[in-house]
Amino acid sequence: MRDLLSDAAQRAIGYLEHLDRRSVVPTPAALARLRDLDRPLPTSGADPLAVLAELDEIGSPATVATAGGRFFGFVIGGALPATVAANWLATAWDQEAGMPATSPATVAIEAVAHRWLLELFGLPSTCATAFVTGATMANFTALAAARNAVLARLGWNVEADGLIGAPPVPVYVGAEVHPTARKALGLLGFGRNRPIELPVDDQGRIRADRLPPLAGPALVLAQAGNVNTGAADPIAALADWVHGAGGWLHVDGAFGLWAAASPAYAHLVAGFEAADSWATDAHKWLNVPYDSGVAIVTDAEALQRAMGLSAAYLPLAAGRQPDRFTPELSRRARGVEVWAALATLGRAGVADLVDRCCRHARRFAAGLTAAGFPILNDVVLNQVLVAFGPGEVNDRVAARIQADGVCWCGVTEWQGRRAVRISVSSWATTDADVERSLTAILGAAAAVRGG
Numbered sequence: 001m002r003d004l005l006s007d008a009a010q011r012a013i014g015y016l017e018h019l020d021r022r023s024v025v026p027t028p029a030a031l032a033r034l035r036d037l038d039r040p041l042p043t044s045g046a047d048p049l050a051v052l053a054e055l056d057e058i059g060s061p062a063t064v065a066t067a068g069g070r071f072f073g074f075v076i077g078g079a080l081p082a083t084v085a086a087n088w089l090a091t092a093w094d095q096e097a098g099m100p101a102t103s104p105a106t107v108a109i110e111a112v113a114h115r116w117l118l119e120l121f122g123l124p125s126t127c128a129t130a131f132v133t134g135a136t137m138a139n140f141t142a143l144a145a146a147r148n149a150v151l152a153r154l155g156w157n158v159e160a161d162g163l164i165g166a167p168p169v170p171v172y173v174g175a176e177v178h179p180t181a182r183k184a185l186g187l188l189g190f191g192r193n194r195p196i197e198l199p200v201d202d203q204g205r206i207r208a209d210r211l212p213p214l215a216g217p218a219l220v221l222a223q224a225g226n227v228n229t230g231a232a233d234p235i236a237a238l239a240d241w242v243h244g245a246g247g248w249l250h251v252d253g254a255f256g257l258w259a260a261a262s263p264a265y266a267h268l269v270a271g272f273e274a275a276d277s278w279a280t281d282a283h284k285w286l287n288v289p290y291d292s293g294v295a296i297v298t299d300a301e302a303l304q305r306a307m308g309l310s311a312a313y314l315p316l317a318a319g320r321q322p323d324r325f326t327p328e329l330s331r332r333a334r335g336v337e338v339w340a341a342l343a344t345l346g347r348a349g350v351a352d353l354v355d356r357c358c359r360h361a362r363r364f365a366a367g368l369t370a371a372g373f374p375i376l377n378d379v380v381l382n383q384v385l386v387a388f389g390p391g392e393v394n395d396r397v398a399a400r401i402q403a404d405g406v407c408w409c410g411v412t413e414w415q416g417r418r419a420v421r422i423s424v425s426s427w428a429t430t431d432a433d434v435e436r437s438l439t440a441i442l443g444a445a446a447a448v449r450g451g
């Protein structure tokens with residue numbers, strides 16, 4: 001056991017230390033070797049040290065270096081070393097984190113992480129939180145509470161009686177709603193296509209001056225952090241509108257909610273605390289390992305009604321019982337990594353992480369602008385959209401950037417224009433990474449446009 005786990009630690013450390021000297025994407029040869037792992041189910045076992053060696057020798061080179069400082073695709077943060085370490089330890093504990101009977105330690109640690117998150121965001125201590133797999137499930141979890149509460153106001157018990165025959169609840173989303181929030185609405189029986197779209201402005205923000213009148217309780221989804229522009233909806237105005245008619249406002253703040261933790265960027269999400277629930281990802285901007293999302297709900301009772309369950313063999317504890325707040329019963333203690341991130345960073349460290357990523361984004365925008373390429377969004381947060389030419393020129397530049405391997409950026413479409421998207425969300429990105437990446441990006445653009 002000792003040899004095996006020490007070997008795993010040594011290999012993992014070696015992997016992380018090597019990231020800076022390898023291509024961000026794996027080589028074709030490394031990918032081809034993955035086939036060696038695909039063999040018939042072994043009839044008998046093998047030495048765990050040999051199995052681990054095989055995983056490392058074949059698996060590690062075939063990974064994408066998202067844990068390094070030069071991956072700018074999607075909104076992917078690298079895990080802070082302190083959170084990788086906490087993950088290793090909590091994995092060794094192997095606790096079923098849902099109830100105090102099986103895990104008094106992680107229940108207590110997650111209760112602190114819960115309180116620290118609320119303090120960090122400046123939300124009331126009476127809010128309930130749920131540590132779930134990601135923002136998709138955080139949206140689902142919070143919206144389940146919303147569904148319960150809004151239908152209860154209309155005299156309907158959705159947990160007991162389902163949606164068939166329930167009074168209709170209008171659902172509003174911004175035209176730029178994230179597809180996972182739509183999916184969560186679908187899973188909850190509201191339909192993916194039925195939500196009414198609210199018009200947005202040139203940064204993708206819901207237009208507060210174009211809100212329709214509400215006849216009764218509605219469920220409204222706002223966003224803090226548009227995946228293309230980084231912009232946030234006018235949450236305070238939306239809250240006034242929704243609450244005036246007895247409805248519920250949910251905010252998908254998968255990465256953008258972290259702006260609230262920085263005094264320099266909190267103004268971007270001003271008034272966010274007027275909402276009724278929020279979803280965010282710790283595995284994005286808090287830089288903890290996957291999978292780690294957080295649902296926060298002001299109406300703790302509504303969340304417990306939506307997620308509670310009981311059985312004679314499941315003891316109900318006096319204090320906080322995590323499995324009464326989450327869709328799943330058994331789960332890993334992902335909140336331990338959130339605790340470790342907040343314990344090592346502190347309030348100032350989280351703000352600094354956010355500020356640094358935003359500064360890097362501005363440096364990218366300035367370098368690209370100086371080279372003559374238009375930036376399509378207001379670079380207010382960590383997202384940069386750049387156009388290297390019309391249409392698929394951008395796809396060719398992104399493909400070239402990815403193949404060069406110095407850094408990684410993807411393509412997107414922003415209000416009818418094709419663009420390369422740069423998203424800075426990792427603690428590991430340094431000024432030197434940004435300069436190296438900028439040179440590589442401009443080199444790729446010159447190669448594509450010149451040839």
Ligand SMILES: *Cc1c(COP(=O)(O)O)cnc(C)c1O
Nearest residue numbers: 134135136178180227252254281
């Ligand atoms: C990433 C993201 C999601 C989905 O989060 P997962 O953690 O991948 O489930 C939802 N909404 C927004 C705005 C996002 O950026």
